[in-house]
Structures are given as structure tokens and as C-alpha cells.
Amino acid sequence: MTTKIGVLVMSYGTPESLEGVEAYYTHIRRGHAPSPEQLKELKDRYEAIVGGVFPLRENTNRQVEALQAALNNGHAGEKVEFVCYQGLKHARPFIEDGVEAMAKDGITHGVGIVLAPHYSVMSVGTYIKRAKEKAEASGIEMAFVESYHLHPELIEVLSRRVSAKLDLFEEAGAVREDVRVLFSAHSLPERILSMGDPYRDQLLATSEAVAKQAGVRNWQFTWQSAGRTSEPWLGPDILETMHELSEAQVKYVLVAPVGFVSDHLEVLYDLDIEAQALASELDMRLMRIDSLNSDPAYMSVLSDVVRTAAGQFKVSQS
Numbered sequence: 661m662t663t664k665i666g667v668l669v670m671s672y673g674t675p676e677s678l679e680g681v682e683a684y685y686t687h688i689r690r691g692h693a694p695s696p697e698q699l700k701e702l703k704d705r706y707e708a709i710v711g712g713v714f715p716l717r718e719n720t721n722r723q724v725e726a727l728q729a730a731l732n733n734g735h736a737g738e739k740v741e742f743v744c745y746q747g748l749k750h751a752r753p754f755i756e757d758g759v760e761a762m763a764k765d766g767i768t769h770g771v772g773i774v775l776a777p778h779y780s781v782m783s784v785g786t787y788i789k790r791a792k793e794k795a796e797a798s799g800i801e802m803a804f805v806e807s808y809h810l811h812p813e814l815i816e817v818l819s820r821r822v823s824a825k826l827d828l829f830e831e832a833g834a835v836r837e838d839v840r841v842l843f844s845a846h847s848l849p850e851r852i853l854s855m856g857d858p859y860r861d862q863l864l865a866t867s868e869a870v871a872k873q874a875g876v877r878n879w880q881f882t883w884q885s886a887g888r889t890s891e892p893w894l895g896p897d898i899l900e901t902m903h904e905l906s907e908a909q910v911k912y913v914l915v916a917p918v919g920f921v922s923d924h925l926e927v928l929y930d931l932d933i934e935a936q937a938l939a940s941e942l943d944m945r946l947m948r949i950d951s952l953n954s955d956p957a958y959m960s961v962l963s964d965v966v967r968t969a970a971g972q973f974k975v976s977q978s
């Protein structure tokens with residue numbers, strides 16, 4: 661008999677249409693509706709990236725599908741079958757909907773994983789908390805993957821992407837060592853540091869490992885996409901960093917947003933439009949590494965850590 665293990669694949673979520681942006685933004689703001697100015701600003705950013713299409717939705721769908729295939733392919737005859745369920749933080753299907761779907765299918769054991777490699781109590785921590793609460797109420801035993809920021813295959817695929825773009829810089833006439841590699845991630849409020857949160861250290865560890873593997877010495881870490889609130893957010897922001905680099909006569913910049921795994925607003929707008937506009941203003945050549953999306957190497961990372969987490973259930977050892 662095959663045992664089914666549910667895999668709750670969690671991601672940030674994105675609206676389904678421009679009409680859905682208000683409800684989405686209100687959810688992110690914990691039930692407080694944005695002002696008309698804030699709403700317009702966010703809608704404008706979505707419209708700027710792809711004219712009202714929301715790439716994160718398709719990317720997440722594909723990632724969930726590809727993970728399901730990666731978990732089961734080549735494992736025919738095994739006693740365990742993995743069934744993936746999607747659970748989004750700020751859009752439908754919500755994290756709770758995913759757990760409910762597992763329960764409806766009679767799943768008794770599940771593994772939860774977030775499509776973000778680094779742990780923060782304010783990011784991955786809140787996904788896990790919500791999934792745990794719903795799973796307990798639904799009678800499902802769940803194990804969670806908290807982070808996978810130093811998985812060797814993750815470091816490998818990211819370093820290959822950095823090297824590929826450095827090749828392009830060289831082909832365009834730049835000296836490889838002159839290209840400043842900027843590793844970046846979503847900023848969070850500064851107070852996470854006094855809470856002993858591992859987020860920053862994990863991001864620095866990923867950056868250092870990727871730089872080492874790609875043979876890059878000219879690099880630094882910088883934040884991006886900070887929230888627009890009155891409390892201080894982790895900095896320096898990438899735009900500030902670019903100004904500093906320009907003053908130091910740096911002409912070539914490669915951004916590697918290692919905190920993200922998909923093409924979405926923070927990559928397609930904050931980097932490809934906003935940072936790119938500043939680069940041309942500063943007469944700087946800026947490139948970024950391609951997002952992982954559903955790259956088989958990333959799916960292999962995810963399936964490896966999911967299988968390891970599932971190993972703690974007796975069912976998967978029988």
C-alpha cells in the first residue's frame with residue numbers, strides 16, 4: 661500500500677487581476693486598507709512590469725507542479741507518494757486552504773516548505789505558524805523545512821548564474837574582476853536584529869558561498885524593496901549602494917537577488933525598472949542573474965529537503 665504524504669508548498673501570493681490588488685494589499689497590511697495614493701502606486705508598479713499580468717502566479721503554479729514531478733519521478737514502486745498543495749500567504753489559495761485540501765484528501769502527514777530559502781521570524785516564520793495552527797486543528801502531523809540557504813545544489817546553480825552573466829560582461833568588453841557583484845534580498849525592519857533573527861546571517865552565508873564557488877572577490881551584500889513605513893528598515897538599499905559605487909567609479913554591476921526565487925514585482929520592477937533607470941542615470945552598466953523559477957536544479961534542492969523532512973515520519977521508512 662502506498663502512503664500519501666502531503667507537501668504544502670507555500671509562497672507569498674500575488675493578485676489575480678488589477679481589481680484584486682486592493683484586497684491583496686489590504687491583506688498584506690493586516691486588514692488595513694491602503695490609501696488611494698498607496699493603492700495607485702502599487703497598481704502602477706504591477707502595470708509597469710507586464711501590463712496587468714501577474715507573473716508570480718504562473719511561476720508559483722509551475723514550481724508546485726515541477727516539484728510534485730521531481731518528488732515522484734524515478735521513485736515508482738516506493739511506498740510513499742508525495743502530493744503537493746499550494747498555500748499562499750496573501751492570496752487564494754491561502755495557506756489554510758492548502759491544509760484544508762490536504763485534510764479533505766485524507767492526508768495524515770505533511771511537509772511544509774516555503775519558496776524562499778532564508779528564514780526570518782517575519783517571513784518564513786509566519787508562514788509556518790499559520791500552517792502549523794491549521795494542521796493541528798485538522799489533525800495532520802506536519803514537519804517543516806525552515807531554510808535551505810546553503811544547500812550545495814542551490815549554491816551551485818546560483819554560482820553558475822553569476823558566472824554566466826560575468827561571461828556576458830566580459831564579452832561586452834568589461835574586465836571580469838571589475839564587475840561589482842551585489843547580492844540582494846528583501847529588506848525587513850531593523851528590529852529583527854535585536855530579536856536574534858537569523859535572516860541577515862543566512863543571506864550573508866549564501867552570498868559568501870556563491871561568491872566563493874563562482875570565484876568572485878569583488879562583491880558585497882545590499883538590501884532592496886524596503887517597506888514604506890516610519891520604522892527603520894535594514895540598509896543600505898540597493899539604490900543607495902549604486903550611488904556609492906558610482907562615486908567610487910564603479911562602472912559594471914551584476915545584481916544577484918539571492919533572497920528571491922521567482923520573477924515578480926521585486927525583481928521585475930524594483931531591479932529591472934527602478935534600479936535599471938538609476939544605472940543609466942549614473943552611466944553604469946547593470947545586469948542581474950536570471951531567477952530560478954522552475955529550474956530543475958532548484959526543484960532538486962526542494963525535493964531533497966522535503967524528502968529529508970519526511971524521513972522523520974515512520975510511514976516513509978516502511
Ligand SMILES: CC1=C(CCC(=O)O)c2cc3nc(cc4[nH]c(cc5[nH]c(cc1n2)c(C)c5CCC(=O)O)c(CCC(=O)O)c4C)C(CCC(=O)O)=C3C
Pocket residue numbers: 671672673674675685688689702714715716775776782783784846847848849886887888919923924925926
Ligand atoms: C521578507 C519578504 C519577502 C521575501 C520572502 C518571501 O517571499 O516571503 C517578500 C516577498 C514578496 N513581497 C511581495 C509583495 C509585497 N510585499 C509588500 C510588503 C512587505 N513585504 C515584506 C517582506 C517580504 N516580502 C514586508 C515586511 C512588507 C511590509 C508589510 C508587512 O509587514 O507585511 C507589499 C506592500 C507594498 C510594498 O511595501 O511594496 C507588496 C505588494 C511579493 C509578491 C510580488 C508580486 O506579486 O509579484 C513577494 C514575493
Ligand SMILES: [Fe+2]
Pocket residue numbers: 846
Ligand atoms: Fe513583500
